[in-house]
Amino acid sequence: MRTEDRNVNVGGVFQYFAMCILSFAFCSLSIAAEPATPVKFKTVKLTDKFYAEGAHFADLNRDGKMDIVSGPYWYAGPDFQSRHEFYPAQEVDPHKYSANFLCYTHDFNGDGWTDILVLGFPGAESWWYQNPGQSVASAGHWERHVAVAVTDNESPTFTDITGDGRPEIVFSTGGFWGYATPDAHEPTKPFTFHPISPKTDAQRFTHGLGVGDVNGDGRMDLLEKTGWWEQPASLDGDPQWKKHDFAFATFGGAQMFAYDVDGDGLNDVITSLHAHGYGLAWYKQVRKDGQITFERRLIMGETPQDNPYGVKFSQIHALELLDIDGDGLKDIVTGKRWWAHGPKGDAEPDAPAVVYWFRLTRAGGDAQFVPHKVHDDSGVGTQVVAGDVNGDGRPDILVGNKKGAFVHLQVRE
Numbered sequence: 423m424r425t426e427d428r429n430v431n432v433g434g435v436f437q438y439f440a441m442c443i444l445s446f447a448f449c450s451l452s453i454a455a456e457p458a459t460p461v462k463f464k465t466v467k468l469t470d471k472f473y474a475e476g477a478h479f480a481d482l483n484r485d486g487k488m489d490i491v492s493g494p495y496w497y498a499g500p501d502f503q504s505r506h507e508f509y510p511a512q513e514v515d516p517h518k519y520s521a522n523f524l525c526y527t528h529d530f531n532g533d534g535w536t537d538i539l540v541l542g543f544p545g546a547e548s549w550w551y552q553n554p555g556q557s558v559a560s561a562g563h564w565e566r567h568v569a570v571a572v573t574d575n576e577s578p579t580f581t582d583i584t585g586d587g588r589p590e591i592v593f594s595t596g597g598f599w600g601y602a603t604p605d606a607h608e609p610t611k612p613f614t615f616h617p618i619s620p621k622t623d624a625q626r627f628t629h630g631l632g633v634g635d636v637n638g639d640g641r642m643d644l645l646e647k648t649g650w651w652e653q654p655a656s657l658d659g660d661p662q663w664k665k666h667d668f669a670f671a672t673f674g675g676a677q678m679f680a681y682d683v684d685g686d687g688l689n690d691v692i693t694s695l696h697a698h699g700y701g702l703a704w705y706k707q708v709r710k711d712g713q714i715t716f717e718r719r720l721i722m723g724e725t726p727q728d729n730p731y732g733v734k735f736s737q738i739h740a741l742e743l744l745d746i747d748g749d750g751l752k753d754i755v756t757g758k759r760w761w762a763h764g765p766k767g768d769a770e771p772d773a774p775a776v777v778y779w780f781r782l783t784r785a786g787g788d789a790q791f792v793p794h795k796v797h798d799d800s801g802v803g804t805q806v807v808a809g810d811v812n813g814d815g816r817p818d819i820l821v822g823n824k825k826g827a828f829v830h831l832q833v834r835e
Contacts, residue, residue: 476805480527545626634680694738775801
């Protein structure tokens, strides 16, 4: 055998083993990327009518079962087949917009019965409906109380930003970022607004808002597309919060979160980039000379090539962050807001109205979000909510939008 033949054969052997090693590594990565127990969902359509852009859940009738709220109806658990109208129902033309932009549940007057909060169309009122109590199943329409006169931003939220154990409405109004608190003694009065910023150029249709502890000091900060506002040590006297400029997005997306994605002990930022276009990303927090900055990690972009799994969809107008598969890491839940501006107003308006969860995986100090389709004909609104709706210990997914209202119940085989 000639020397060059021996070299070719030896090279071929090395090439073969190298391919085996790479193949094994790829297979190991692929296996690691999948949850140990496959996560599947069963979809229940509550209505095919457009009433609202969100949904929520709570035990409204105190029977020990969670009920679902979307639009003017609450649907009694555990099968959600019996619905009850708590404000006048009026179907909305999907070419137009609902005044019910997001909804939450909370006992505002402390009577032990859970009420319903509706955050209205940007620039308009937000209000809460008072649970009538024992007669909830037959009481008809609930008493309505104005919470906020003008609610700006397309992703206001209801969460405990102050750390006092009680949730507040977090939003902007008249150019000021801030939060609103109810009167503990007179909860039916309009809430008190607490500005945290000077007047900015934020307006009613500004996109992108979230709450999270960015710097790890134990206090919640306010996130928006142009940066984050650091909560001071004391909130007495409504002080201005310090602004840290950073361009998380140009147009802005939906709900924003601060979470340690890669496990390095620093909270990163998760956001969609354009609520009516494309882009989903997490921003890795890095420290430079003692200062906080971020490096973008694109999860999904405008083309299939922007995602390692070839997934692409537009109009990411709602995000949720929750541990879907029970592995201890929080996953992203999102989808397409179908017909946000009608049949011609946005990118790919007639593409499938998908819902996805992106499973967070960590390896070698890095992180990846692996996409899993939940449904392809429901989508999200301006809100998507995940939580244990049917009491089986596994998170489910709730949406309300121009396709109707849906609950995706998690099932495992």
